[in-house]
Amino acid sequence: MFGQGLLKGLSITWHFCFGKAVTEQYPERRPNLPPASHGSFRLEREKCIACGICANACPNHVITVESERDEQKKRHLTGYRVKLGQCLFCGLCVESCPQGALHWQPDFELACYRHEDTEQDLLVGQAVEVKKGA
16 A cells, blocks of 8 residues: 555545635735734824723733823823833733723734834824913
């Protein structure tokens, strides 16, 4: 029975050679990701109360929350950074947010050439102003 394993392996290969394609032709065809897929983060600045619970919930401590207090001792968010290169994408930060300000985005193209570029500032493009007494 010499070569029986070889023939079995070739039959499996032959079967998949002419079967339906299972590989997605990325980037020509974009994958349809579910809404809850773990990619990058999105922060709703209006909802964030700068409590820092998300940073405390992170097992790798990749979230940095910066805030300032006004005259009424109320915190206002001034900085929110995430080091995606060290993130586990476990979702504990998203689940722990009491206001629901932190969400997942289905953006998975996070590759970069330098490790320093993996740090993401979630307030970029958003107006950062601290209200002084209202």
